[in-house]
Amino acid sequence: MTLQDARRGAAWPRVTAILGRHPGGLALVAPYAAFLALVFAYPFGFAVWISFHDYFFTAPGAQVDRPFVGLDNYTAVLTDPAVRQAFGNILVFLVINVPLTTVLALLLATALNGAIRARTFLRVAYYVPYVTASVAVVGVWLFLFNSGGLVNKVLGPLAPDPSWLVNEKLAMPTIAVYVAWKQLGFFILLYLAALQNVPKELYESAAVDGATRWQSFRKVTVPAVRPATTLVVILATITGANLFTEPYLLTGGGGPNGASASPVLLMYQRGIEQGQPDVAAAIGVLLVAFVIAVSLLNRRLLERS
Amino acid sequence: MRRTLPASLLALALGITVAGCGGGDSDSGSGKGADSARGPITIWLSNNQEEVAWGKAMVEAWNAGHPDEKVTAQEIPAGKSSEEVIGAAITAGNAPCLIFNTAPAAVPQFQKQGGLVALDTFPGAADYIEQRTGSAAEQYKSSDGKYYQLPWKSNPVMIFYNKTLLAKAGVDPENPPLATYDQFLATARKIKASGAAPAAIYPAPTSEFFQSWFDFYPLFAAETDGKQLVEDGKAQFNTPEGQRVAEFWRTLYAEGLAPKEKYNGDSFADGKAAMAIVGPWAIAVYGEKVKWGAVPVPTSTGKPASEIKTFSDAKNVAMYTSCKNRATAWDVLKFATSKEQDGALLEKTGQMPLRADLPTTYPDYFAEHPAYKAFADQAGRTVEVPNVPNAITIWQTFRDAYSESVIFGKKPVSDAFAEAAQKVDQLASGS
Numbered sequence: 001m002t003l004q005d006a007r008r009g010a011a012w013p014r015v016t017a018i019l020g021r022h023p024g025g026l027a028l029v030a031p032y033a034a035f036l037a038l039v040f041a042y043p044f045g046f047a048v049w050i051s052f053h054d055y056f057f058t059a060p061g062a063q064v065d066r067p068f069v070g071l072d073n074y075t076a077v078l079t080d081p082a083v084r085q086a087f088g089n090i091l092v093f094l095v096i097n098v099p100l101t102t103v104l105a106l107l108l109a110t111a112l113n114g115a116i117r118a119r120t121f122l123r124v125a126y127y128v129p130y131v132t133a134s135v136a137v138v139g140v141w142l143f144l145f146n147s148g149g150l151v152n153k154v155l156g157p158l159a160p161d162p163s164w165l166v167n168e169k170l171a172m173p174t175i176a177v178y179v180a181w182k183q184l185g186f187f188i189l190l191y192l193a194a195l196q197n198v199p200k201e202l203y204e205s206a207a208v209d210g211a212t213r214w215q216s217f218r219k220v221t222v223p224a225v226r227p228a229t230t231l232v233v234i235l236a237t238i239t240g241a242n243l244f245t246e247p248y249l250l251t252g253g254g255g256p257n258g259a260s261a262s263p264v265l266l267m268y269q270r271g272i273e274q275g276q277p278d279v280a281a282a283i284g285v286l287l288v289a290f291v292i293a294v295s296l297l298n299r300r301l302l303e304r305s
Numbered sequence: 306m307r308r309t310l311p312a313s314l315l316a317l318a319l320g321i322t323v324a325g326c327g328g329g330d331s332d333s334g335s336g337k338g339a340d341s342a343r344g345p346i347t348i349w350l351s352n353n354q355e356e357v358a359w360g361k362a363m364v365e366a367w368n369a370g371h372p373d374e375k376v377t378a379q380e381i382p383a384g385k386s387s388e389e390v391i392g393a394a395i396t397a398g399n400a401p402c403l404i405f406n407t408a409p410a411a412v413p414q415f416q417k418q419g420g421l422v423a424l425d426t427f428p429g430a431a432d433y434i435e436q437r438t439g440s441a442a443e444q445y446k447s448s449d450g451k452y453y454q455l456p457w458k459s460n461p462v463m464i465f466y467n468k469t470l471l472a473k474a475g476v477d478p479e480n481p482p483l484a485t486y487d488q489f490l491a492t493a494r495k496i497k498a499s500g501a502a503p504a505a506i507y508p509a510p511t512s513e514f515f516q517s518w519f520d521f522y523p524l525f526a527a528e529t530d531g532k533q534l535v536e537d538g539k540a541q542f543n544t545p546e547g548q549r550v551a552e553f554w555r556t557l558y559a560e561g562l563a564p565k566e567k568y569n570g571d572s573f574a575d576g577k578a579a580m581a582i583v584g585p586w587a588i589a590v591y592g593e594k595v596k597w598g599a600v601p602v603p604t605s606t607g608k609p610a611s612e613i614k615t616f617s618d619a620k621n622v623a624m625y626t627s628c629k630n631r632a633t634a635w636d637v638l639k640f641a642t643s644k645e646q647d648g649a650l651l652e653k654t655g656q657m658p659l660r661a662d663l664p665t666t667y668p669d670y671f672a673e674h675p676a677y678k679a680f681a682d683q684a685g686r687t688v689e690v691p692n693v694p695n696a697i698t699i700w701q702t703f704r705d706a707y708s709e710s711v712i713f714g715k716k717p718v719s720d721a722f723a724e725a726a727q728k729v730d731q732l733a734s735g736s
Contacts, residue, residue: 059626060398062419082705142569166510166566168713252511252567257713259707272389273514274698275414 008057051197051281058279073282083283086254086261087290093262094240094294096176101187101236102229104180109191110221123192127185132244134182140280141178141250155238165251168259175246187232195221216281230302234295241291244268340426344630345375346637351387351406351620352380355589355654360405363641363651374633381406395420402628403638405457407446407621410515410690410697412454415623417694421453422624427635429573437642439661444533444689445621453623455638456659458650460618461683462523464603467502469598470579474501484582484607486553493562496579500678505562507578510712514701515711518690519582521707523602523616526548526688531614535691535699538733542703543719543726549605551718555711565712584618585655585680592676599679610682617687621657657684694735702728 019026028260051073053066077083078102112123129137145164152159160167164174198221206216242265247254253269254261263283271280348359357380364378384390387562388411393517394400394416407415415421428617431452435442438456445456467709468478474496493505508520521542522534528546535541542551557563573581574594581587582602591597601613622642628634647658648667655677657663664671664681671678690696702725710721 055676057396057418059395059400059419062626064419139569142567146565146569163566252509253513255510255512255708256565256711257715258512269514269701270698272392273386273416274695274701275392276698288673 002059007193009175023044037253047281050278051285055276055281057277069281073278075285076279077282077286079137082258082261083263083266085258086263086266087286089260090241090243090262092172093176093179093243094171094237097240098233098236100177100270101183102232105184105187105191105232106222106229107226108184109188109195110217112188113195114194123188125187129182130185135249137182138246138249145174162256166256168256169258171251172296173255175243175250176240178250179240179243180245183236190228190232190235191225193291198224226302233302234296237294238291241287241294313433323715325573331696339629340422340631342630343374343633345377346403346628346630346634347377347379347401348403348405348435348637349381350378352383353654355527356405356650356656359650359653362653363646365481366646367637369635374630374636376637391415391420392418395627398627400625400627400633402630403622403624403641405620405622405641406452407623409454409621409692410445410700411620412445412621412623413692413694413696414451416447420625420627422626422631423451423453424455424624424635424638425451427632430635433639437661438659441593441659441661441689443685445692448694454621455623455642456619457621457642458619458654458656458658459585459684459687460620460656461680461687462519462584463613463615463616463680463683464506464580464583465573465583465587465591465600466580466598467576468598470496470501470576474499474579478596478598481598481600483603486549486603486605488607489603490553490556490562493557493580494560497560498560502577502579504572505563506557506569506580506582507564507572508582509567510558510563510708511567512704512708514697514704517524517700517704517707518616518618520554521546521550521703521711522688522690523582524553524604526614526616527602527604527608530612531686531688533688533691534703535693535729535733538730540694540726540733543722547722548718551707551722553603553605555714555718558712559714583637585657585677588676588680589655601683612686613683614686614688616682617684617689619658619687619689635646656680659684661685691733693733695732699729699732702732 014021052068052070054072055066056064056155058064081192107127112119112126116122142149142165145152147163147166149163152163160170164170200219202224203216206220211219243262244265247260247262247265247267251260254265267283267287268281270283271277348360348364350357358379363513368375379401381387382390384393387406388503390407391400391404391407391411392415392580395415400420424434434445434452434455438445442452442456445452445454447453462576464483466478466481466483471478471481471492474492476482476492476495482492494504496505509516523546525534525542526532528550529544530545532541534620541547554563558565568577572578573583573587574591576595577732587597601610602615604613622638624631624638642658644660644666645658648670650656650658651667651670652735655674657680662665663684664678690700693699706721710718
């Protein structure tokens with residue numbers, strides 16, 4: 001052992017205390033941490049700051065006052081019926097979309113995990129909507145769900161009146177089903193990965209004990225993929241709460257009559273179209289708080305042993 | 306530790322952000338010196354094919370005579386809307402010198418952002434604008450009395466009808482009764498009842514703020530003899546005239562003569578609607594496909610065509626504060642709106658330069674293209690969107706009230722309009 005090595009050895013515990021056991025790891029995570037700070041943390045902090053000020057976007061060099069306004073923007077947002085309606089809409093969306101996504105993804109993943117015919121084809125088929133551009137798929141759904149569309153033709157006299165996308169009661173549920181269908185492929189993939197890790201012995205011993213297929217699904221599969229379920233529920237909640245493209249395109253700007261407006265659509269209208277980024281930022285901050293609360297609740301419920 | 310480290314990193318990031326935001330901008334960038342500077346400039350054109358062709362030819366003509374003040378033209382970068390892209394460019398400080406597609410409704414916002422140059426800073430500019438456009442120029446002045454836009458071209462809207470479908474419905478296609486609300490409704494009912502087309506007329510029933518420009522606003526302009534949506538800081542739609550227009554549309558929606566669901570395509574071209582509210586661009590678009598006729602928008606009493614006002618659907622040119630060589634930009638602006646270039650624009654696009662006495666300025670063109678004559682006459686009687694603070698929010702507020710009461714019939718028009726008028730009055734006052 002050289003002298004240098006000895007010195008390094010003495011300094012080691014202190015370095016470990018500050019930087020962890022593998023300081024090299026920090027270098028590896030640094031680019032992503034920098035990315036997070038730049039693309040998420042900084043804009044989020046900026047949004048919080050904007051939401052407490054009278055703020056609008058200006059040309060570089062323009063001299064404007066941006067006074068601190070306290071909770072004014074939040075008061076404006078919370079007393080705006082359109083905002084309350086949008087949060088109500090998103091709640092309806094989540095109540096339909098998240099359970100539907102989770103249940104369908106788990107059932108289909110279990111089926112695809114078994115040895116069935118055309119397994120690869122089906123996996124690809126479920127994944128295609130997820131990777132297809134939303135704008136294109138929305139076009140297809142417009143043809144399916146408009147008054148004279150395929151769905152109403154098949155339903156005949158049972159078709160709803162007013163039709164799906166212009167019906168105040170059905171517009172949001174239709175969007176929830178659309179989003180569930182579109183994103184299913186991704187969540188199936190998460191479950192498929194989780195299912196690979198379920199030990200075969202568990203199924204074998206269940207079979208030995210005389211469990212039916214349904215029983216082994218309920219008693220073995222569901223508990224074994226619980227961490228994946230938590231992930232699926234939280235991801236579906238987060239992507240769902242950020243709903244924008246569908247109310248923007250599928251229902252023509254949150255129609256009918258605001259019944260499918262989402263908080264992010266309102267943020268776009270207020271912040272970008274109408275030049276009130278301060279109000280939009282307040283909606284955004286409230287949305288973040290809402291998503292965190294719902295996600296924590298989900299996690300608590302799902303991770304209960 | 307596992308959880309406190311990320312939390313403290315986040316708190317640190319937030320702290321840095323807040324500290325960074327507190328500082329305020331200092332650079333003045335007021336453009337002193339830029340007003341008289343000359344040199345190369347960049348301009349943006351709309352992405353309409355015909356306009357791009359005109360723009361390129363115009364730039365070529367300019368560049369040939371000004372080798373030291375070269376103009377580079379490009380199309381407005383793609384985005385959800387041009388206004389969004391321009392707003393972002395203003396904030397980023399990389400807007401071009403001139404944009405030949407500046408929507409009048411967006412001007413108050415761009416002005417508030419500090420993004421526009423008051424054209425009055427150039428000697429003789431106000432005179433130039435007023436001489437070229439005539440008394441209509443007044444509508445384009447901002448509330449501080451200055452011109453932040455040069456009124457460039459309009460697309461005055463009229464009712465286009467499909468002669469074949471009208472004949473099928475048993476309506477005289479050469480002289481259809483569409484002047485009064487009662488006549489219009491009777492014709493619409495015939496179209497629907499005869500099965501000639503599923504819809505009599507099909508304006509977009511969606512909630513975007515600008516959709517009212519193509520259903521309510523033209524008829525409102527006609528009914529009120531040229532009132533704007535907001536005048537002297539007060540909403541004008543909650544009036545007997547405004548309510549008459551709204552009730553007319555409400556009847557069309559209630560009876561299914563105008564559908565409440567957005568059409569996925571061009572309803573007029575596809576024969577799904579027998580009528581449409583369009584500007585002169587429609588002649589080139591439908592000219593070959595549909596046997597069409599055009600009449601002014603209806604009024605409750607059937608005013609003579611020569612008195613009817615309508616919405617202008619204008620697009621203007623504005624100069625942006627990021628421009629370094631503003632003297633050149635102003636010269637280019639005058640060059641591009643000269644009698645010669647306006648004539649070229651009319652020839653190439655069929656859109657109406659915002660010039661006083663259009664038909665007499667280009668008699669040869671209108672002799673050769675009689676179809677455009679009606680639109681040229683109409684171009685002399687147009688109403689612009691009001692140039693007031695919070696213009697877009699005002700239009701969205703109005704659209705939401707219209708959507709609720711007129712399209713979906715959830716509320717009486719009088720209630721919805723009264724509530725909206727109250728909000729609009731407040732918004733127009735700048736608060």
